[in-house]
Structure formats: C-alpha cells, structure tokens
Amino acid sequence: MERVRPPRSLDEASPERMGPLPSTASLEVLLEVVRSPGVMKTDVDALLQGLARPLTEDVSPRARADFLLALIEDRDTGDMQGTKGLTVRAAAVKALLDLGYPYALELPPEALAEARHGDGDSPAVRLPLPGLIATFAGFLTQSAHLMPPLLKSADRGYGSAPGLSLLALAALVFPTILAVLGGWWRIRAMLLTGRLTMAVTGVIWLLGFGVQLLEYPFPLSRSLTYVSLVAGLGFVVGAILMSESAWTAEDETPEPETEEPPPTTP
Numbered sequence: 001m002e003r004v005r006p007p008r009s010l011d012e013a014s015p016e017r018m019g020p021l022p023s024t025a026s027l028e029v030l031l032e033v034v035r036s037p038g039v040m041k042t043d044v045d046a047l048l049q050g051l052a053r054p055l056t057e058d059v060s061p062r063a064r065a066d067f068l069l070a071l072i073e074d075r076d077t078g079d080m081q082g083t084k085g086l087t088v089r090a091a092a093v094k095a096l097l098d099l100g101y102p103y104a105l106e107l108p109p110e111a112l113a114e115a116r117h118g119d120g121d122s123p124a125v126r127l128p129l130p131g132l133i134a135t136f137a138g139f140l141t142q143s144a145h146l147m148p149p150l151l152k153s154a155d156r157g158y159g160s161a162p163g164l165s166l167l168a169l170a171a172l173v174f175p176t177i178l179a180v181l182g183g184w185w186r187i188r189a190m191l192l193t194g195r196l197t198m199a200v201t202g203v204i205w206l207l208g209f210g211v212q213l214l215e216y217p218f219p220l221s222r223s224l225t226y227v228s229l230v231a232g233l234g235f236v237v238g239a240i241l242m243s244e245s246a247w248t249a250e251d252e253t254p255e256p257e258t259e260e261p262p263p264t265t266p
Contacts, residue, residue: 025050027067034077034088045082051091055099065103068096072111100189101178107185131241132180138202138234139176145227146172175201179239183247191247195239202235 030047033039055064071092072078078089093111097104150169179194181187209228 027051031071031077034080039080041081041083044080044088047088048082048086048091051088051095061099061103065096065099065106068092068099069106072096072108097185097187100187101182101193104185104187104190105181126247128183128242128246131238131246134234134241135176135179135198135238136234138198138205138231138238141227141234142172142201142205142231145224145231175235179242183242183244186247188244191242191244195242198235199239202232202237202239205229205232205235208232 025046027047027050030043030050033043034047051068055061072089078087078092080088089111093107096107147169150172175194175197177194178190179198182190182192182194205228209225209232212225212228
C-alpha cells in the first residue's frame, strides 16, 4: 500500500514542521519516510533527531540495539546526510554507543572507524601510557599467579568447581578489558565500570599485602607478598590514571597571537 504524504508545497512553505516530528513519531516511521521516494534533507534531519533521543520506557534497550545495528548495516540509508553533513550511520553508531555495555560491544569495528573518520568534531584518542603500563603490570602479575591454578581447576571435570573457576577467570580478565575498550571506544559506562572494578581488585590485593606484613618476620609467602603489592598498586594506579579525560587528545596547536599595534602619539 502506498504511503500518503502531505503535498510538497506545505513542506516547502513551513520547513519548521519537521522540528517537533521526532518528539512524536517513532524511529520506524521516520525511517520509512527516509526510505520513501522523494526524500528531502528535512526528512533525514528528522531521523537524526530521533536517533539522538534518549531511550524511553516503552522501548527496550535490546529492541533499540537491534534497530540501530540493522540501520548501520543498511548502506543506502546509512550514507544519507542531513543538512549539517552528519550521516545516518554516524548517528546510529553514536546512539548504539550511548546504550552502553553490553550493546556497544556488538558494534562492528569497521562501522566505528568509519563513523570516527567522518566525524570531524570528535577529539582524537590519546593513549594514557602511564595508566596502561600500571594496569598491565597489575594484570600480568595477577594472571601469572592466579591463572595457572584456575585453569587447572577448570580442566579437572564437571561440577561446581570448574564453573566457579571459569567465573573467577572472567572476573580476572573483564575489569582490564572493560577499562581499555571503554576508553578506546569512548564508552563512558564501560570505562567507569572497568575502572571501578579495577580499583576494587587493587584494594583487595593491597589488603592481602597488609595481611602478609602482619606476619613479619615470618610471612606466609614471600612471593605472594610481592604479587599482592605489584598487582594492588598496578590496578589502583591504573584506575586513577585512566580517567575519561586521559583518553582525549588535547589540541596542542598554539593559537596565533595577535600583536597589538603600537600606540600612536598625537
């Protein structure tokens, strides 16, 4: 059935009609308008405004993520641009990132790179090297000490112990992954979750280090003492140094100084 559209003369006479449309029309309706023959820039702008709307209670995050992923994979619609040059695909990528974990992890890497390349307003990524070094120092120290026994326990057979071992392995790996990917992808929820879990992990290791010191001069394990110190400091320092602002490259181009003309004497 052919969709009935208002006369073109009404659209041209009052272009501001597209302003309130995203507040009432669903994304499915806006997408149908964009895919119809004779689409105009104002129709694309309406869809872009709809994609920028926050998630409402009547729409589940899963349904919104599926809609955005399908829109990102649609090459014809994704390449459409609004009046300001923003593409539908770039707006869909940003909307999917705003949904946060775990939906943002479903974003194809090539779509993310393409959206960043086409968005000149987004600042470049700067690697917080001190934070990454501290984080990976804690991660590698923790992994070398805990992963071999956990992997051995997971391979023993079926039952509760292997399942708990796999859960412990996930708990060891995910904080670092969330923090690094959250900072690289500019996903605030992922970065914050990773930093908080890293900080908690580091505090637990430092508490273990304190317990070892209480047993001085006969510590329970000298190697565990060093592991607790390095892993604890690594995670805590890494969580502090990998803040959201640390991932944003600052514009180091100095602004041109305007020389004031010398005062004229009468």
